[in-house]
Amino acid sequence: MRKVDCVIVGGGSAGMSCAVAIARFGIKDILMIEREKELGGILNQCIHHGFGLHIYKKECTGPEFAQLLIESVKKYHIDIKLDTTVINITEGKKVTYVNEDEGVVEVQAKAIVMACGCMERSRGMISIPGDRCGNVLTAGTAQRYLNIDGYMCGKRVFILGSGDIGLIMARRMTLEGAKVLGVAEIMPYSNGLSRNIVQCLEDFNIPLYLNTTVTRIIGHPRLERIELSSVDENLRPIKDSEWSVAVDCLLLSIGLLPDTSLLNKLNVERDPQTRSVAVNEAFEMSLSGFFACGNVLQVHDLVDDVYLEAEVCGREVARYLHDGFVDEEMVHVCAGENVAHVVPQRLRKENMQDDCRFSFRVKKPMRDCILRIRSGENILREVKKRVMLPAEMEKLDLEKSMLMGAKDLVFEVKEDV
Amino acid sequence: MEDIIIIGGGIIGSLIAYNCSKYHCNVLLLEKENDIANKATMANSAIIHAGYDPDDYSLKAEMNIRGARKYPSLCRELKVDFKQIGSLVLAVNENEVHTLERLHNQAKKRGIKTQLIGRDELLTLEENISDNVIKALYCKQTGIVTPWKIAIAAMETAMSNQCKCELNQEVRDIVAEEDGFTVKTQDHTYRAKIVINCAGIYADKINEMVTHKKDFNILPRKGEYFVLSKNASNFVKHVIYPAPTKKGKGVLVVPTVHGNILLGPSASKQKDREDNSTSESGLAYVREKVEKIVKNVPYQEIIHSFSGLRASCASNDFIIEESSVKNFINVAAIDSPGLASAPAIAEKVVNDYVLTRLNLSKRMFFAHRVKNVVINECSTDEKERYIEHNPKYGRIICRCEQVSEGEIIDCIRRKCGARSIVAVKKRVRPGMGKCQGGFCEPLVVKILAKELGISPSEVDYNEKGSPVLVCESKGVHHEKG
Numbered sequence: 042m043r044k045v046d047c048v049i050v051g052g053g054s055a056g057m058s059c060a061v062a063i064a065r066f067g068i069k070d071i072l073m074i075e076r077e078k079e080l081g082g083i084l085n086q087c088i089h090h091g092f093g094l095h096i097y098k099k100e101c102t103g104p105e106f107a108q109l110l111i112e113s114v115k116k117y118h119i120d121i122k123l124d125t126t127v128i129n130i131t132e133g134k135k136v137t138y139v140n141e142d143e144g145v146v147e148v149q150a151k152a153i154v155m156a157c158g159c160m161e162r163s164r165g166m167i168s169i170p171g172d173r174c175g176n177v178l179t180a181g182t183a184q185r186y187l188n189i190d191g192y193m194c195g196k197r198v199f200i201l202g203s204g205d206i207g208l209i210m211a212r213r214m215t216l217e218g219a220k221v222l223g224v225a226e227i228m229p230y231s232n233g234l235s236r237n238i239v240q241c242l243e244d245f246n247i248p249l250y251l252n253t254t255v256t257r258i259i260g261h262p263r264l265e266r267i268e269l270s271s272v273d274e275n276l277r278p279i280k281d282s283e284w285s286v287a288v289d290c291l292l293l294s295i296g297l298l299p300d301t302s303l304l305n306k307l308n309v310e311r312d313p314q315t316r317s318v319a320v321n322e323a324f325e326m327s328l329s330g331f332f333a334c335g336n337v338l339q340v341h342d343l344v345d346d347v348y349l350e351a352e353v354c355g356r357e358v359a360r361y362l363h364d365g366f367v368d369e370e371m372v373h374v375c376a377g378e379n380v381a382h383v384v385p386q387r388l389r390k391e392n393m394q395d396d397c398r399f400s401f402r403v404k405k406p407m408r409d410c411i412l413r414i415r416s417g418e419n420i421l422r423e424v425k426k427r428v429m430l431p432a433e434m435e436k437l438d439l440e441k442s443m444l445m446g447a448k449d450l451v452f453e454v455k456e457d458v
Numbered sequence: 459m460e461d462i463i464i465i466g467g468g469i470i471g472s473l474i475a476y477n478c479s480k481y482h483c484n485v486l487l488l489e490k491e492n493d494i495a496n497k498a499t500m501a502n503s504a505i506i507h508a509g510y511d512p513d514d515y516s517l518k519a520e521m522n523i524r525g526a527r528k529y530p531s532l533c534r535e536l537k538v539d540f541k542q543i544g545s546l547v548l549a550v551n552e553n554e555v556h557t558l559e560r561l562h563n564q565a566k567k568r569g570i571k572t573q574l575i576g577r578d579e580l581l582t583l584e585e586n587i588s589d590n591v592i593k594a595l596y597c598k599q600t601g602i603v604t605p606w607k608i609a610i611a612a613m614e615t616a617m618s619n620q621c622k623c624e625l626n627q628e629v630r631d632i633v634a635e636e637d638g639f640t641v642k643t644q645d646h647t648y649r650a651k652i653v654i655n656c657a658g659i660y661a662d663k664i665n666e667m668v669t670h671k672k673d674f675n676i677l678p679r680k681g682e683y684f685v686l687s688k689n690a691s692n693f694v695k696h697v698i699y700p701a702p703t704k705k706g707k708g709v710l711v712v713p714t715v716h717g718n719i720l721l722g723p724s725a726s727k728q729k730d731r732e733d734n735s736t737s738e739s740g741l742a743y744v745r746e747k748v749e750k751i752v753k754n755v756p757y758q759e760i761i762h763s764f765s766g767l768r769a770s771c772a773s774n775d776f777i778i779e780e781s782s783v784k785n786f787i788n789v790a791a792i793d794s795p796g797l798a799s800a801p802a803i804a805e806k807v808v809n810d811y812v813l814t815r816l817n818l819s820k821r822m823f824f825a826h827r828v829k830n831v832v833i834n835e836c837s838t839d840e841k842e843r844y845i846e847h848n849p850k851y852g853r854i855i856c857r858c859e860q861v862s863e864g865e866i867i868d869c870i871r872r873k874c875g876a877r878s879i880v881a882v883k884k885r886v887r888p889g890m891g892k893c894q895g896g897f898c899e900p901l902v903v904k905i906l907a908k909e910l911g912i913s914p915s916e917v918d919y920n921e922k923g924s925p926v927l928v929c930e931s932k933g934v935h936h937e938k939g
Contacts, residue, residue: 126854141849165762175919262924
């Protein structure tokens with residue numbers, strides 16, 4: 042059986058950034074496995090611009106960003122398997138992959154990095170009632186059909202959910218000649234980045250209906266019409282508020298879920314708040330030598346953030362492979378009041394290299410508020426914030442020195458009174 | 459002239475075709491949908507009830523008991539899954555305990571082994587039983603299957619043995635003549651000596667075309683279900699029923715062959731025979747009722763909801779008989795336990811109405827079904843061998859269910875092959891997983907287009923005329939197929 046230092050599952054932005062970091066820290070035997078025919082992951086179908094402002098200090102399209110990463114990867118001797126799918130991972134770090142040329146191959150790894158991204162929430166997960174026609178699809182799938190395969194999935198389009206992919210697709214389909222009739226968002230606020238609301242909806246006069254959801258899908262055999270309803274404060278549809286629109290396509294942009302299915306059989310600690318695995322400051326899971334970064338760990342808004350997270354993860358993987366980590370007790374990091382989740386969920390003080398970056402989201406839009414990080418009653422840091430939005434991932438660096446005395450950490454956000 | 463025309467390619471029609479194909483005769487099956495097994499067979503609880511439940515002396519009881527016994531061997535013959543996982547009927551009060559006792563006695567009389575167990579023993583079998591449950595009727599014989607796969611396998615085998623199948627042919631008129639029948643669809647006219655009506659929800663309409671009388675009336679009854687992802691597969695291990703009432707078996711919790719869990723069905727009468735949409739009220743009803751028998755329901759694992767129309771009838775029994783017109787056979791009102799009864803019904807129809815009327819000889823060389831390759835179920839060695847033989851088995855298209863390109867191509871090329879995205883999903887499961895086709899659907903469309911020699915924008919989602927894609931994007935030139 043082939044033995045490698047590290048297997049990276051996924052050759053998208055997280056996988057590539059992580060691979061480069063691992064290689065840069067002197068690890069030579071890296072195997073990266075990508076299921077598509079090219080590296081780049083979802084970046085390849087994101088042909089709009091707006092990527093790379095932080096990392097490359099210029100505005101790239103998705104494929105351009107991917108290309109820059111691919112060029113970095115090529116500088117190192119990283120073994121890349123394309124059109125190859127990982128079908129099993131054991132707790133003993135045996136990775137089984139399959140492809141057309143080699144058949145089924147088992148590899149023994151010393152470390153495994155999960156960098157396999159996320160999936161879109163589907164119609165079934167929110168149980169929209171009505172007919173089950175095929176013209177109801179997730180925005181990312183429609184994006185792939187359009188930007189990779191070259192096909193439009195509708196001429197009169199409505200979008201449910203104001204997630205970023207939905208907003209991007211509203212603009213994209215409009216530019217391709219479709220009529221985008223509106224975007225409905227069940228929450229009282231948008232779930233996309235502000236810049237996308239402006240550049241993708243407002244600039245094209247596409248209406249955004251807040252507190253609104255799709256309550257029925259009508260059409261046989263093709264989609265003909267959708268019924269929309271206003272919702273009350275408990276997000277329940279309000280009776281007699283229904284109105285309908287004739288459409289031939291409904292796109293869903295109702296959230297993303299980390300794709301941790303390869304880890305289902307493993308006994309690894311999970312975080313119900315991120316719906317993924319829990320990791321420590323080194324992005325290591327509760328199973329030693331298993332790492333995760335990118336959207337498989339938590340859903341990011343910006344690929345630049347994925348890049349940076351994966352880079353730190355890669356550095357830590359290299360450290361694990363060179364020296365190993367010290368066994369020590371963990372500090373728990375918890376999402377407190379108004380905070381939806383925090384990553385990392387665990388902290389090991391001795392192993393901490395330097396400052397630790399925490400990523401988190403608020404549960405609801407907050408204005409003039411205070412972000413507070415406390416350890417018991419002891420307040421470690423207080424930051425005043427003018428606006429905090431669930432759609433925008435917050436990042437905060439805490440110095441190692443400050444964390445040394447800390448017990449369990451709580452992140453909370455309160456209105457500033 | 460055909461010997462037999464079967465109208466309707468649900469599990470009943472397909473199994474009749476399969477049984478007929480064991481004899482030398484000309485059989486034609488007409489199906490109005492774009493695939494076999496696309497209506498009630500596609501949307502039901504997928505349980506092989508043991509048969510203790512239907513009323514004494516009913517056809518339902520007779521067919522259910524006999525059908526359930528035939529399933530293990532039938533599924534072996536057709537190379538499809540049958541899992542005998544057992545069932546538990548739960549009682550939450552004394553009245554329901556009496557119901558369980560009645561069923562227990564009925565089972566004994568019918569030679570079906572059941573066992574009344576108390577709450578403690580019940581909890582050793584299932585963890586997530588509702589706190590109110592006091593007693594259970596345990597039946598080890600109850601099984602689960604994938605109903606549409608049985609129908610497709612049966613039809614495929616029938617077609618390997620000279621049976622013909624025409625999809626997208628809706629029967630518009632039937633004329634009884636001296637020596638047989640003329641059956642007209644929107645496109646063609648066919649002739650046959652015997653016509654077997656297995657038209658499910660439209661069986662009364664088809665009967666009326668021949669007898670010109672409303673001999674019976676099919677009442678569509680909708681059942682809505684939730685599907686839980688495989689992450690929830692440990693939620694229950696047996697089929698869990700509430701105590702049955704006059705209205706039916708109630709809302710159940712059912713493990714599927716592939717490790718998902720079904721919650722449902724609701725039961726609501728309706729007039730419309732085409733409307734199998736889900737409704738907010740129906741799905742809410744399922745959530746409410748399921749709480750009666752189980753707790754800790756992992757609703758966050760819901761990945762799909764669907765509904766099906768059961769072909770019920772006021773008399774509440776199957777209709778399996780010759781109509782007032784000779785050689786026109788009705789197999790109608792096959793609602794629950796229709797699936798469990800199907801093999802017995804098919805056998806009865808062929809024995810009573812085909813073999814007695816046509817002088818048929820047994821096919822000497824009957825082509826049995828060769829099992830399709832299922833990479834996900836293979837050992838590593840088997841996978842290796844298959845991929846070496848055909849590298850396409852090594853290219854995974856559906857990551858959730860780990861389905862390879864080779865399997866998808868097989869299911870299109872086989873007899874009774876897939877012609878739509880849903881038809882592929884039914885046969886080999888891409889899109890049945892957590893992402894519900896978000897990643898694999900575009901790849902499946904490409905494969906279908908290539909195999910069928912059509913453009914991706916012509917690939918149907920399900921019914922004829924239901925493509926997902928409407929046109930090419932600006933300035934893109936595609937090669938056809």
